[in-house]
Amino acid sequence: MTTTGRVSFVGAGPGAADLITVRGARRIAEADVVIWAPSAVDVECVREHARPDADLVDFSRVTPEEITDLYRRAAASRQVVVRLHAGDAATGGGVQEQHDLCVRLGLEVEVVPGVSVVAAAAARIGRELTQTEASSAVLISPESSERVAEFARLQTTMAATVSGARTGQFVEQLVQGGYTTETPVVVAYKVSQTDEVVVHTTVGELEAVVKQHKLYRPTLFLVGTAVKAPARRVSAPATSSADEPQRTARPTRWSRRAASRIATRADEPIPAAAPAPATPAEPNPAWTAVEEIQQSVRKPAEESTPKPKLTVVAAEKPKPPTVRASTATAKKKPVGRKSKRTAGN
Known part of the structure; x- marks a missing residue:
């Protein structure tokens, strides 16, 4: 929890759940409140990264006044809020107005860039x-x-x-x-x-x-x-002659150096490989890069709690912050030991 409350405007990318940045995924995992629009941001992006106890607010179902009240509550309760934007948060979506509002409320504010829709479209067509x-x-x-x-x-x-x-x-x-x-x-x-x-x-x-x-x-x-779409080359039928000499690639100095390093390691003992599981599970590489980040920001109690289905809640009216009782078990004082003050007497 921050000392003043924090609002992060995160670019969630063009839509695919695995096109969010590592920093953006971490901000979602840290958030107490996630504001998003299901029509613009893939639900998997939120399901994979948000905490089970995080409040999810559908941006399309609340008024600007309710969003302002939510920011005020975040400042009063020192909450961490994430506002998800499709594509890149810095290229639209009214970020500037909300950014300045949060600054006036005394919140810590940041904008996390994302993959823009334009960049994703250009990459899709290879142009x-x-x-x-x-x-x-x-x-x-x-x-x-x-x-x-x-x-x-x-x-x-x-x-x-x-x-x-x-x-x-x-x-x-x-x-x-x-x-x-x-x-x-x-x-x-x-x-x-x-x-x-x-x-x-x-x-x-x-x-x-x-x-x-x-x-x-x-x-x-x-x-x-x-x-413009690239012209597709019509491949000619493959013709090869048995008398035609086969050309091989000439080794470069880099390949020779790599080959010498491999040769020096050939005499080293090879550790025994662990037996493969009967049904090996292939991890999803999309989340491998952020898995450790997610675990580092989540509480140990939350790790053992099964992740429930995401439900969208409307922004609540501002109310005085409530104090929650700690769920941690109180440590018992060791029996038979005296405090330093008593021992000194």
Whole structure:
């Protein structure tokens, strides 16, 4: 527990539970209260990292006034609060306003970066958004979607989050700004999640593709030549001649040095391997990196408690902090020993 209470705005990544940062996972494991939106953050991200006794608040079901009251209660009770944001917490979601509010309340505040949706979409298609012919990228939020035509005149890579229901207006502004109907577009919806939709298309076909996939919610559109799909090479049938000499790789100095080290270790005794279990369980590598962090911040009593199902609770009205009785067993004083003060007399 902190001396003043702490609020961490954590970027939870684009959606997949294992794309959160190690620091973000640790902050969730430390939190007394986790504020999140199930529609934007995967439930597995919370289930894997939150403490069993943590209060979970659905951000979409509470008012801004209730969130403010929650921050005030955190300051009065010295609680640790985590506000989860989809993608990167520093690129939207009203973080700045809430950050300044928490500072005024005297809370310790930090912002933990996360993997942005734009970065996840670019990685998904294997493209660089700032390559040579498009040396810059413009990020457009839903709040600034009315200025698409103005940004389109820059003729660079555009990453715009627009409501799927307004795709027709978005296309009109792209053409008005100078993009041709043949300009490549990537439609990215729920990237990295099980029901993701990632489609290569063009400005002219964009509206039809969105309607085909029934994308009516906010969707990320990557526009520009930088996101053009790579041309697939048609492989020719393999032909080989028996008389053709087989070429082998020439060893480098690094491979020779490694080979000499392996040779010097060949004479060392090899310890006997432990017998393999009958049914070996393969650990999930996604959580291996944060498992020790989770155990270090959780109480020993919580480790033995089975993790219950997550339930969303609404933010409570502010109330005076209550003092909970300690559940630790009181240590008995050793019999037959005298205190230093008594012994001195």
